[in-house]
Amino acid sequence: MNIAVLAKQVPDLVEGLEIDPSGKALDVNYLRYILSESDDHALEQALLLKEKVGGRVEVFALNQGEARESLVAAIAKGADRAVLVDAGLDSPLNNHAAAQIFAGLLGGGLFDLILTGVRAIDDLDGSLGGLVAGSLDLPYAALIRKAEADGDGKTVIVQKEYPGGYAVELVVRLPAVLGIQAAEQPPRYVPISRLRQVMKTATVEEVSVAPPSQQPLDVTCLFKPEEGAGAVMISGGAQEAARQIMSLLSERRLLR
Amino acid sequence: MGTLQVSPIPDKPSVFFPEIASAEDKFRACLQCGVCSASCPMAKAMDFPPRKAVKMLMEGRFNEVVESNTPWLCVSCHTCAARCPSKLQISDGLFPALRAAVMAGGKPLPSDLQKALQNTYLYGNPMGESPRKRADWAKTAGVPVPRISQLRRPVDVLWIVECSPSFDPRNQEVSRKLARILNTLGVDFAILGHEERCMGDCEWLAGERGLFEMHIERNIDIFNKYRFKQILLTDPHAYRALRNIYPSMGGVFDVQHYTQFLAERLDQLKPLLKQKLNATVTYHDSCCLGRKMSIYDGPRALLQALPGLKLVEMIQNRESSLCCGGGSVTVFLDRFIQERVKDRLADQRVEQAVATKAEILAVACPYEPSRFEDAVKITGHEGKLMVCDIIEMLANSMGLA
Numbered sequence: 001m002n003i004a005v006l007a008k009q010v011p012d013l014v015e016g017l018e019i020d021p022s023g024k025a026l027d028v029n030y031l032r033y034i035l036s037e038s039d040d041h042a043l044e045q046a047l048l049l050k051e052k053v054g055g056r057v058e059v060f061a062l063n064q065g066e067a068r069e070s071l072v073a074a075i076a077k078g079a080d081r082a083v084l085v086d087a088g089l090d091s092p093l094n095n096h097a098a099a100q101i102f103a104g105l106l107g108g109g110l111f112d113l114i115l116t117g118v119r120a121i122d123d124l125d126g127s128l129g130g131l132v133a134g135s136l137d138l139p140y141a142a143l144i145r146k147a148e149a150d151g152d153g154k155t156v157i158v159q160k161e162y163p164g165g166y167a168v169e170l171v172v173r174l175p176a177v178l179g180i181q182a183a184e185q186p187p188r189y190v191p192i193s194r195l196r197q198v199m200k201t202a203t204v205e206e207v208s209v210a211p212p213s214q215q216p217l218d219v220t221c222l223f224k225p226e227e228g229a230g231a232v233m234i235s236g237g238a239q240e241a242a243r244q245i246m247s248l249l250s251e252r253r254l255l256r
Numbered sequence: 257m258g259t260l261q262v263s264p265i266p267d268k269p270s271v272f273f274p275e276i277a278s279a280e281d282k283f284r285a286c287l288q289c290g291v292c293s294a295s296c297p298m299a300k301a302m303d304f305p306p307r308k309a310v311k312m313l314m315e316g317r318f319n320e321v322v323e324s325n326t327p328w329l330c331v332s333c334h335t336c337a338a339r340c341p342s343k344l345q346i347s348d349g350l351f352p353a354l355r356a357a358v359m360a361g362g363k364p365l366p367s368d369l370q371k372a373l374q375n376t377y378l379y380g381n382p383m384g385e386s387p388r389k390r391a392d393w394a395k396t397a398g399v400p401v402p403r404i405s406q407l408r409r410p411v412d413v414l415w416i417v418e419c420s421p422s423f424d425p426r427n428q429e430v431s432r433k434l435a436r437i438l439n440t441l442g443v444d445f446a447i448l449g450h451e452e453r454c455m456g457d458c459e460w461l462a463g464e465r466g467l468f469e470m471h472i473e474r475n476i477d478i479f480n481k482y483r484f485k486q487i488l489l490t491d492p493h494a495y496r497a498l499r500n501i502y503p504s505m506g507g508v509f510d511v512q513h514y515t516q517f518l519a520e521r522l523d524q525l526k527p528l529l530k531q532k533l534n535a536t537v538t539y540h541d542s543c544c545l546g547r548k549m550s551i552y553d554g555p556r557a558l559l560q561a562l563p564g565l566k567l568v569e570m571i572q573n574r575e576s577s578l579c580c581g582g583g584s585v586t587v588f589l590d591r592f593i594q595e596r597v598k599d600r601l602a603d604q605r606v607e608q609a610v611a612t613k614a615e616i617l618a619v620a621c622p623y624e625p626s627r628f629e630d631a632v633k634i635t636g637h638e639g640k641l642m643v644c645d646i647i648e649m650l651a652n653s654m655g656l657a
Contacts, residue, residue, distance in 0.1 A: 014379060014386050030388070034378075189370045191359045192377060193466025 001055035003046040004106050006116035009033040009065035024219045033065025038117025044183035046115050047078045053149040056080040076190045076198040083205045097212040099131030107136050118142050118179035133177035142179030285342040286310045292336035301597045302326045306336050306346050327354040331586045332461050333543040333579035355463030366592040380453030381419040391449040393428035399439035403449035410483035413445040418491040420622040427622045433651035455494035461585040476507035486510040488517050492544035492621050493584040515620050519554035529653040532564035538614035541577035542621035555620045562653050570608040578605050582627050602631035616642045
């Protein structure tokens with residue numbers, strides 16, 4: 001089974017986020033990027049499938065942040081090919097533009113499966129998988145937490161999450177695109193000695209593509225969430241606290 | 257309980273994560289006497305207690321041990337190795353090798369440990385805190401805590417604060433007190449600040465050779481960039497790494513744990529210890545400072561210098577001290593261990609401390625205050641036993657609280 005994984009860079013929240021003086025973008029001075037968590041799960045799911053039924057895993061990342069580092073890590077984990085996609089743009093691409101680029105690279109029946117994280121924390125948009133599938137006229141299923149190859153090699157059986165703790169099993173005809181919520185098991189650990197060795201020997205292919213006709217996202221304003229009025233601290237013994245809670249609930253008409 | 261006379265065996269790079277073949281060679285010296293398993297506080301929960309694990313290695317059945325629960329149940333207390341008549345490095349040699357084999361085989365690691373290792377790779381500390389905030393604790397120390405890069409001159413003492421004393425709120429308070437003590441003693445000291453990274457003991461014990469080497473190489477480069485007479489350490493595990501492992505990788509420095517550093521300055525300290533303590537205190541020998549590095553007397557000398565203090569010993573003390581269950585890498589195996597072992601070592605240790613009728617359990621390792629404070633609550637002794645780092649007790653007596 002030949003699987004493509006789409007890997008996106010997102011800001012690492014450990015350093016905290018600041019807005020730059022333009023008010024339209026994050027301050028990149030101290031920003032570092034990491035692989036989007038759900039894309040890491042997509043890669044893990046791809047590697048698990050490959051280990052069970054054979055085939056190849058190829059990882060594609062737009063040239064942003066520490067994309068090259070993430071691609072090297074993907075090779076160290078077991079990916080067969082890593083491709084850095086350069087569209088010659090400095091600003092991040094929105095999902096429509098990114099989907100246009102990926103669809104151009106991944107069409108032509110090269111892959112049985114295209115996996116991507118179901119959404120990234122920077123835009124919470126979650127549309128990349130669906131847009132790629134739409135462009136390539138492939139089936140798409142999102143919020144997937146498990147994918148197993150069926151015996152005939154023509155379908156995969158996936159678990160899709162629904163609200164309220166429900167999940168359904170779907171049989172998806174291949175080729176297809178899946179939006180991965182979580183892999184069957186947590187993303188694997190790569191010992192650093194292996195990572196350092198791969199850094200020296202592995203090749204990350206670079207592909208230049210024409211800038212997409214869909215323009216990069218035009219941000220008009222970026223702002224931090226406004227702080228609310230704060231919490232009400234309830235003090236006193238259990239009886240007194242209970243009385244206060246009841247009175248607060250009835251004040252706010254939350255009691256019937 | 258009597259004290260067992262053992263001498264610590266220095267770590268040698270040759271026993272560091274040996275390939276399985278060379279480990280077999282080394283462990284052929286095993287007599288199969290079983291002292292290790294009998295001494296091990298975790299043996300009863302292990303699929304392969306130490307003696308059996310070595311036997312499996314000798315029989316070429318190491319894979320079965322790698323796939324068992326054994327690699328992740330060792331708390332690195334070093335009792336096995338300290339008592340081994342053949343002087344085999346079990347907890348610091350065999351177990352890191354087992355863990356390295358788990359990693360090399362691509363098998364899943366305990367999730368907390370995996371997260372800690374990933375954080376250490378990315379940020380230089382296992383908590384996943386921003387390296388830029390490493391010296392934030394010093395802002396409220398009340399005394400100057402200079403960064404060596406700012407001083408632009410040689411200093412006498414480079415203080416490596418280490419991860420937990422830099423980021424953990426409970427230990428940050430201890431760090432601030434040590435800064436005040438150093439300041440009062442007129443010590444010419446500086447810290448690395450945001451340039452400081454993990455000293456590597458955790459990675460060593462976790463079997464993460466690549467990460468360990470990466471940090472050691474980087475740390476030695478940083479040390480060589482500056483001029484200082486000696487390194488001062490708050491964390492016994494970092495002390496062990498710098499004393500026993502760094503030299504073999506080209507990093508030869510004069511290093512001291514704070515208990516040694518302050519015990520050497522007792523004459524200067526004593527007149528400053530004015531506030532009477534009036535308490536019975538028992539001291540917990542941490543595995544790393546005690547069994548691994550043979551530092552027993554310095555911490556006790558510091559405690560006995562405190563006016564009004566009565567020092568009593570727990571039933572297991574010095575070389576026979578019972579592990580807190582969470583030194584170095586074991587902190588990140590806590591959940592894994594607790595799911596499999598009911599009796600927490602920290603709880604047992606607190607019971608031993610309570611049995612001495614001590615009011616204070618004194619410690620000298622940053623992993624212990626929060627661990628033992630939890631254990632005091634769990635065992636229902638809250639309000640009866642306080643857990644204090646020796647630094648806190650000295651600072652209080654010096655009026656530096």
